[in-house]
């Protein structure tokens with residue numbers, strides 16, 4: 001199991017060690033660091049902090065944990081892409097192509113084997129990404145390009161889309177890949 005990085009557990013991130021010392025931190029990574037440093041300081045065996053914390057957290061709140069499946073790799077790529085897009089554009093208005101161009105692109109995606117429904121793989125991740133894209137003025141379809149790792153509605157709207165060196169012949173991204 002892995003902890004879904006997009007969710008904050010109720011009560012925060014904490015870990016009760018074998019010596020009954022309770023460690024707390026604001027993020028999973030910070031908790032791993034705290035535990036690692038504590039064990040080094042008191043001369044304990046380093047153990048496997050991330051694995052141990054994950055096991056305890058997932059036993060306590062199993063709904064925060066996900067089985068690492070191939071679909072989650074794509075979801076992680078899309079959420080990271082949406083976050084970068086938000087950081088770089090803030091508002092979509094000056095970064096969009098004409099609606100007719102976006103429509104032409106999305107029609108090229110219909111029937112493409114790389115068009116994947118990603119909306120149900122991790123519903124909380126989808127909601128979070130939806131919020132990010134809507135906040136910055138982009139649409140979201142729930143269908144991803146598994147080669148590019150982006151949501152196809154926002155991607156087809158972008159004046160400077162993510163390019164693909166290995167795009168199939170029918171792909172609209174080819175046009176921009178010069």
Ligand code: SF4
Nearest residue numbers: 109112114115145171
């Ligand atoms: S490879 Fe091109 S045509 Fe296929 S889904 Fe991705 S963007 Fe659309």
